[in-house]
Amino acid sequence: MRALLLVAHGSRREASNEEVRTITRLLRSRAEPEFALVHCAFLELADPLIPEGLEQCRQAGAAEVVVLPYFLSAGRHVTEDIPGIVSKYREIHPELVIRLAPHLGTATGLPDALFDLAKI
């Protein structure tokens, strides 16, 4: 069973974390049935953190988790922090296949999404 974990930065402003949970619900509707589970997790400042999110997927029976960074640019969080946290979790649970997807900023659908917003 495959799971999809959307990983956002996390904010002290709870409304921002709620925006991530909302997009996760929308993504869940879009990603089923290819992904039986779609959850979100945060790098810091909000729950669940990434290891907890991975653990939720594993305990729910996922054999594979795709980690998708909800970030616009490939800064340190995307290039170092998230891969580092994933690597540490892999050491504890090597049986779980974890794959890192490209970050949102590289999505080919972004120009379309932006153009739709501009048509106000």
Add this chain to the structure above:
Amino acid sequence: MRALLLVAHGSRREASNEEVRTITRLLRSRAEPEFALVHCAFLELADPLIPEGLEQCRQAGAAEVVVLPYFLSAGRHVTEDIPGIVSKYREIHPELVIRLAPHLGTATGLPDALFDLAKI
């Protein structure tokens, strides 16, 4: 003539600013001919800043500029800083119609864009 100004945060990491310029080029291809001009500007840390970006559009002959925040959450930058900078510019050039589009995090196309990335 209408212009579209994609406004990102700006980063000390020049590669992140380049990512914004790349998405601006892709957006330009998508948004022509509805928008004769498509530029980017930054809230801080990179050039051009928002007033300079608005000025570029105005001097190129734009009668209207749509300002589109390239932000995932509606934090202070989206709700206060960008509208505040736009308001100040409006006072100087009231003849230019400036409209604020919703921020990227609200785009209905985001779930599709994310799902495409997850299919690795």
